[in-house]
Amino acid sequence: MNLLLFLGPFSVGLGLLGLGAFAWSLRDGQYDDPKGDAGRILDDHLSQGPAD
Amino acid sequence: MTDAALPSPALDAFIRRDGKTDRVELLIKGAHCASCMTRIERAAKAMPGVATARFNLTTGKLSVASETGRADPARLIEAVTALGFTAVPYDPAEALAEDDRTGRELVLALGVAGFGAMNVMMFTVPVWAGLFGQELGPETRTVLLWLAALVAAPCALFAGMPFFRSAFASLRKGKANMDVPISIGVLLTLAVSFSETALGGPHAYFDAAVMLLFLLLIGRYLDHRLRRNARSAARHLLALQVPMAVRLDGRGVRHGVPVAEVMPGDLLAVPAGERAPVDGLVERGSSEVDNSLISGECLPVSVGPGAKLYAGALNQSGELILRALAASQDSAIAAIARLMEAGTQSRSAYVRLADKAAAIYVPVVHSVALMTFAGGWLLGLGPREALLRAAAVLIVTCPCALGLAVPAVQVAASGRLFRKGVLVKSGAAFERLSEVDSIFFDKTGVLTQGRPQLIGADPALVALAAPLARGSHHPLAKALADAAGPGMAANNIVETAGSGVEGIVKGRRARLGRAEFVGAVSEGSATELWFALGAEEPIRFAFHDALRPEAVSVLQELRRMGYRLALLSGDVPAAARSAAEALGLDEWHGAMTPAGKAAMIDRAKAAGHKVLMVGDGLNDAAALAKAHASMAPGAAIEASQNAADCVYAGGNLSAIPLTLTIARQTRKRAVENFTFAALYNAVATPAAMIGLVNPFIAALAMSGSSLVVTLNALRISFAGRRA
Structure with missing residues (x-):
């Protein structure tokens, strides 16, 4: 029972971590240009990372 | 486009200033690969004063930030055009409107609902097991349910915001849309579940509330994407139609001006390949004009000084100087635009299938829930049990399938049509x-090709005239050149706008053009071209607009x-x-x-x-x-x-x-989905009324019905893959 009270919140915390990462990537504009980003990774001269 | 030739002040309106930097957005057509992207960004960064340049390959938009006062859209367009792409400036207001905030909010809500639906199961699955006689003490169950509430309640409140807002707005207008029963269902479920948990009972529906929102948000997001894609396609079309005119001042200097600023009496230049911006009289120059947009007549008409041109007429060969007769809002095009507006209004009155279904669904479900509560209490169930059953009715009938039935089918169908170019x-x-x-x-242009084609000519004669035709911009000459296929152009070609071309073919002087130009007598049709080689008898070529x-x-x-x-x-x-x-x-x-x-x-x-x-x-x-x-x-x-x-x-x-x-097919699938949802409700509602539904069955029925509806929708997409 005590273990439950520890493991439950712990796994919810891990889930929250994933949710936070998703929210960050969304706000950061990482889904704005999926086609372009696929090409950008191959070219050193292009600006890398998401658009401002 | 003539934009590149315009003096830069004309494009000032397309610069967005925010104090530190000047931003320009261009819509670029023809860039499809990573190397196009490299070339475009490099060209933009090489411009003086440019701080950053970023091309979005998905939307086709180049956004360039420059130091204040150094942005020059005209030179930027020139640079991109030189690479072989078509570029037009993008209206800053449109660029801001394009920022898809609603879409991001929906995705975030979807993410939160997904997180909630998965994590709440960790606590409710053991509770479900308890429903089927497994060993689970009431104390443990209550602890698990409180943990579930801790996860589910904030998630449901956050993910439900799009629905709550829409329901509230609709109620304030005195109407009830689909979001009203959804909001009531979610909030009532949460309230009942909290009271059950506090009282130590087993009937808490925290998992169902979050799962319901998760499934509904999928439908909502699909619908949003379909509309956003269509909207941005329409905006791109608008952006390509930059309303500019070239005005000549008293000294003959050219200025690019917005069409809205053209006044009657202004002198306007209309280069070959451009459309007349307003109604006007030809002052200088002669050319062929394509009136197909205005009259539907596809064959070009020759015009000279004194001829009247309507707004939208396409100038095909030589430059024309036009004296404006009307401002843009009084031109022939504007009258058509007003007619269009009237038509669009009549169409917006159309009631969608889902709204028709909601109009039946909402009152029926709510009165059934109310009856369950009132009837249950009267029949001696007690207020707590009666409310629980009423909530169960709202949960199991909650319009999951209804909310997904139409968007899922339409997204699948539009995806299939998009692959076919529609x-x-x-x-x-x-x-x-x-x-x-x-x-x-x-x-013209729909059932026919929309351009003239040569009919019934001797291939040997066509080959003879083709070298001259290749040197001309005239649409009939181009059609003749097309009929002959690729080859060499004649030497020393001289084109006289509105008359024809002259050059050397096989060492002899040859002429191709109007009847008078080659010394022949016209047979009274505008769709002919005459060819004379040296002093030989002129030959006539006839053209028509062929069917597709x-x-x-x-x-x-x-x-x-x-x-x-x-x-x-x-x-x-x-x-x-x-x-x-x-x-x-x-x-x-x-x-x-x-x-x-x-x-x-x-x-x-x-x-x-x-x-x-x-x-x-x-x-x-x-x-x-x-x-x-x-x-x-x-x-x-x-x-x-x-x-x-x-x-x-x-x-x-x-x-x-x-x-x-x-x-x-789309309609058929949508109706099938509605029928299925109705059948499902017909079974689930009585079951909930007599108290057969527990949290496990509610969760199972809800996701099961949504799954069936979605799979049925996907049949349209699969049928397309096989074909």
């Missing part, structure tokens, strides 16, 4: 397309599918009749004005017909907007593409039967 602009368009019983066609090769078979197929077909042409009656006869159409109307076409649609509507209009020109735009549903080929002018429900690429008519077939 862009359907809204979900409602599918519903209207499926109800159509008559199809009215425009002739697939037109006859497609029209036969549509007739077999049971549609009533008619031809509405702005061309002269003789041309309309010969096209109708060649196509086997019994019903045809020639010399139709834009208002006449719109009136034909109104008459058919009054007679109870639902018309699909297929057209491309400005003269069709009003009819396209008024018709029950409308389609335009990809080569149509912007106004028509905007008025139409769907746009098909390449002008291939076989897109029409395909679109109609898929629209009918």
